[in-house]
Amino acid sequence: MADNKKPSSDKRVSLSSRVSKTPAKHPAAKTAPAKRGSNGGSVNLTQHTAKKAAAHQAKSKKPVGKIIMWSLMTVFLALCVVLFIVVYPLLKDMFGSGDPNAVHVPDEDVIGFTQTPSDISDKVSYYLVGLFGEDLTTQMESLALVCYDKDAGKVNIMEVPTDTILSNNDGHWAVRKIGNVWSNPKSITWCDNCKKQVFAPEIGDNTHSVCGSVLTAKEGSAPTNLIEAFNYEYSMPIDNYYLFQQGSLKETVEFLGGLDIKLEKSITLGTGDDKKHFEAGVQTLGGAQVVEYMTCDKTGVADKVNHQIARRQVWVALFQRLAALDADTMYKEVLYPVMNWDNPIKMHRLSDYMETDTKELCQLIAELGKLPKENFTFYMMPGEAAKSGGVSYYTGHKSEVAALLQQAFNPYGDPLTEANLTMEEITKTKNGDSKQQTFAQLTVEQTGIIAND
Numbered sequence: 001m002a003d004n005k006k007p008s009s010d011k012r013v014s015l016s017s018r019v020s021k022t023p024a025k026h027p028a029a030k031t032a033p034a035k036r037g038s039n040g041g042s043v044n045l046t047q048h049t050a051k052k053a054a055a056h057q058a059k060s061k062k063p064v065g066k067i068i069m070w071s072l073m074t075v076f077l078a079l080c081v082v083l084f085i086v087v088y089p090l091l092k093d094m095f096g097s098g099d100p101n102a103v104h105v106p107d108e109d110v111i112g113f114t115q116t117p118s119d120i121s122d123k124v125s126y127y128l129v130g131l132f133g134e135d136l137t138t139q140m141e142s143l144a145l146v147c148y149d150k151d152a153g154k155v156n157i158m159e160v161p162t163d164t165i166l167s168n169n170d171g172h173w174a175v176r177k178i179g180n181v182w183s184n185p186k187s188i189t190w191c192d193n194c195k196k197q198v199f200a201p202e203i204g205d206n207t208h209s210v211c212g213s214v215l216t217a218k219e220g221s222a223p224t225n226l227i228e229a230f231n232y233e234y235s236m237p238i239d240n241y242y243l244f245q246q247g248s249l250k251e252t253v254e255f256l257g258g259l260d261i262k263l264e265k266s267i268t269l270g271t272g273d274d275k276k277h278f279e280a281g282v283q284t285l286g287g288a289q290v291v292e293y294m295t296c297d298k299t300g301v302a303d304k305v306n307h308q309i310a311r312r313q314v315w316v317a318l319f320q321r322l323a324a325l326d327a328d329t330m331y332k333e334v335l336y337p338v339m340n341w342d343n344p345i346k347m348h349r350l351s352d353y354m355e356t357d358t359k360e361l362c363q364l365i366a367e368l369g370k371l372p373k374e375n376f377t378f379y380m381m382p383g384e385a386a387k388s389g390g391v392s393y394y395t396g397h398k399s400e401v402a403a404l405l406q407q408a409f410n411p412y413g414d415p416l417t418e419a420n421l422t423m424e425e426i427t428k429t430k431n432g433d434s435k436q437q438t439f440a441q442l443t444v445e446q447t448g449i450i451a452n453d
């Protein structure tokens, strides 16, 4: 097929380039060859004159024309480079996205959130780990709270379904589902004079009661608002977040040579030339295949929760492959390139340098890699699918969530009870099931390699 097409398109190209060489500028000139044929030799004189004129033009003007043309092209190219490098970012900063319908997603402008109290921060750390939807403007695919108990050498993970309903808490959120917070951060009340966010007691008649300046509404920060959801709803501190854009998951897996996944049933992934069928059992999936396998095409809340539980082994395989490398190799050959690609892993900047932050993540993974796999435990947030106002949500069971957080996610903090949680419970028709599993139960030997082209 391709071989048949090529010559004909080559012909078309050479024909059109030939036609465009005729001196006539009017579009009608294109029909001239056909006319000439039907008129026989009657146009010879004009043709001859035209040819001569063209030859003369070519002789006297071509070198100068060429020089001018090349000079102009060089100047034009230089201008393009300058515009792209200097002016475009400035304009982008000034006006934002050109498309008025585009959802503006602010970058990691983290304004402030509750981190682990300093008196216990050397014993325990809290992280958010998750996967974004198709892009940063859609609902997230998955989200989990990770508690690393450094003293006990244990890691507990609570998956929070992205359909989970948020409380209607003092207008903290612009949306009701936790998976939509990043793409729709709540705007904040801001004092330009004090250069800080202002809260209820200090807000008086649209002015900051402390300094008297007029308050303004400022676009909220996506990461801050998402972290606040964990601070307020579940009374949990967050020290950092590692959220994969789908592109960064694809790239990470590619740099790792694929992931070995135990498929519960046969599956076809990819489309067109990339379409590939996999039988049930352990298979090595490439980057794009992993992303497709991870993303859920289900719409039912309960189905999405089950899908997430079934995909735990992808996170385990990803962790195994990363932790098999020493921190330096992990940084140089995997995470540094990923962070400098188009879709970096979203993380909180702890230093002035992305390199420092990425190295810190590599050190953390290498450190965790030394712990026994039995010490890592997944828990689904206990709750159930439910409807409110005609919308489908996942709702956590408040008493069960409080018990789980106190038992597995609060090793050194003040005791946590239901009273500390602002999360909303729509209904509780049965006991929740956290489908507890350790990494040891989900581990597949990582031996397959897919060449990265």
Ligand SMILES: [Zn+2]
Pocket: 191, 192, 193, 194, 195, 208, 210, 211, 212, 213
């Ligand atoms: Zn002020």
